[in-house]
Amino acid sequence: MxxxxxxxxxxxxxxxxxxxxxxxxxxxxxxxxxxxxxxxxxxxxxxxxxxxxxxxxxxxxxxxxxxxxxxxxxxxxxxxxxxxxxxxxxxxxxxxxxxLGGDGVISSGDITSVDQLKGKTVASEPNIPGRLLLQMELKKKGMTLADLDVKQIATADTIAVFSDPSIAAVVSYQPNLSQAVDKVPQRKPHILVSSAQYPxxxxxxxxxxxxxxxxxxxxxxxxxxxxxxxxxxxxxxxxxxxxxxxxxxxxxxxxxxxxxxxxxxxxxxxxxxxxxxxxxxxxxxxxxxxxxxxxxxxxxxxxxxxxxxxxxxxxxxxxxxxxxxx
Structure with missing residues (x-):
């Protein structure tokens, strides 16, 4: 108000x-x-x-x-x-x-392809760009978001959420993506999906x-x-x-x-x-x-x-x- x-x-x-x-x-x-x-x-x-x-x-x-x-x-x-x-x-x-890289999905180092997310917990805010990108990548593998355990979060909490080892990946955007890569090194994080792939x-x-x-x-x-x-x-x-x-x-x-x-x-x-x-x-x-x-x-x-x-x-x-x- x-x-x-x-x-x-x-x-x-x-x-x-x-x-x-x-x-x-x-x-x-x-x-x-x-x-x-x-x-x-x-x-x-x-x-x-x-x-x-x-x-x-x-x-x-x-x-x-x-x-x-x-x-x-x-x-x-x-x-x-x-x-x-x-x-x-x-x-x-x-x-x-x-x-062109500002939106995407960050995952732990052991996840190298979106098909490895099947049945795992992926955190995302509803209706943000990275979620659409994840959907497009899953579609290439014959999968949908329904194949994942999607946990709803606020994007501002990316770092805290990604620090939880039970979360396989987090859908986010900058500056949260780069900050999570820098501040949670123990998970050997990397960008699994990026908007750079979809100009x-x-x-x-x-x-x-x-x-x-x-x-x-x-x-x-x-x-x-x-x-x-x-x-x-x-x-x-x-x-x-x-x-x-x-x-x-x-x-x-x-x-x-x-x-x-x-x-x-x-x-x-x-x-x-x-x-x-x-x-x-x-x-x-x-x-x-x-x-x-x-x-x-x-x-x-x-x-x-x-x-x-x-x-x-x-x-x-x-x-x-x-x-x-x-």
Missing amino acids: ALGMSLSLAATVAKADEAIRILCPTWSGYAPVFVAQELGYFKKLGIDVSIKFEDERANVMAAMAHGDIEMDMRTVGEYQGKPRDAKTPGIIIGTIDQS GIIVDVIIARQDDLKANPEKYKKFMIGIFKAIDYFKSNKADFIKLAAPHFNLSPEEFAASIEGSLDYTGHKETSEYFGKPGAPGSLYKVFDEVMQLNLENGAAENNLKAAEQIDNSIIAGITEADLK
């Missing part, structure tokens, strides 16, 4: 056509938002952006439904998960990163509330321009980007650098444009959406067969040119 009130109060300070309030999970992939703030990109563009971390998806969905936020960020797979249906507030308007599948998307998007499309164009500028800054001034981003994640610059190195790729204007295409000519994200949708329906993470054409709006990205980024 206090979180919703603070975000609502923030909206009263800025006009509706300027304010974007964001709730999203704690993930290094969202750093461009903070860096765009730190560098004054949003302010120069005339928008007021506020962002808070909220790892409970139910709280984010409730805030979106109540009009307390305008934006959410998470993976395509998480977006599709229960209880979302075709009428749930929120539509995908952009991407911010793709996971383009685990994509973090930017989700806007439809009513506000319709009323203030220019605001969202400006937001995406700010994000693309921050990603360009990462490419040209990586060390300073890391220095600016790290405090927002309660990490040192070295720790933040470790959380993104070999873990993700920030998606700039070119990559995002390829994902989205143009009105009448959908990009690659539409195929990814439908592929992940079928996997989520199979594993029970989703219960409604959502259609990419109805859940993705490529008009904002199509309206941004290279000239806008100068």
Whole structure:
């Protein structure tokens, strides 16, 4: 309740056509938002952006439904998960990163293949990217999640859970994956499954509330321009980007650098444009959406067969040119 009130109060300070309030999970992939703030990109563009971390998806969905936020960020797979249906507030308007090692499954050294997990206890939070990856690997072996003893956990507890020798593997994401490898050496841990094996599948998307998007499309164009500028800054001034981003994640610059190195790729204007295409000519994200949708329906993470054409709006990205980024 206090979180919703603070975000609502923030909206009263800025006009509706300027304010974007964001709730999203704690993930290094969202750093461009903070860096765009730190560098004054949003302010120069005339928008007021506020962002808070909220790892409970139910709280984010409730805030979106109540009009307390305008934006959410998470993976395509998480977006599709229960209880979302075709009428749930929120539509995908952009991407911010793709996971290339940032999500996966950590196991003890004696487990070298997912088929060795049969009948063993695997810990995972529901509907996180690594769980989808595990499902894909199991499918190759003719197995499903039902062949495992899945224990529900909070991803933040990865290290403590993996320290328990009765747990064969833990589904997680960065920085928890690398921290578990470093802090539980007695189990000879290694990454059993990684998003690096599935480029383009685990994509973090930017989700806007439809009513506000319709009323203030220019605001969202400006937001995406700010994000693309921050990603360009990462490419040209990586060390300073890391220095600016790290405090927002309660990490040192070295720790933040470790959380993104070999873990993700920030998606700039070119990559995002390829994902989205143009009105009448959908990009690659539409195929990814439908592929992940079928996997989520199979594993029970989703219960409604959502259609990419109805859940993705490529008009904002199509309206941004290279000239806008100068």
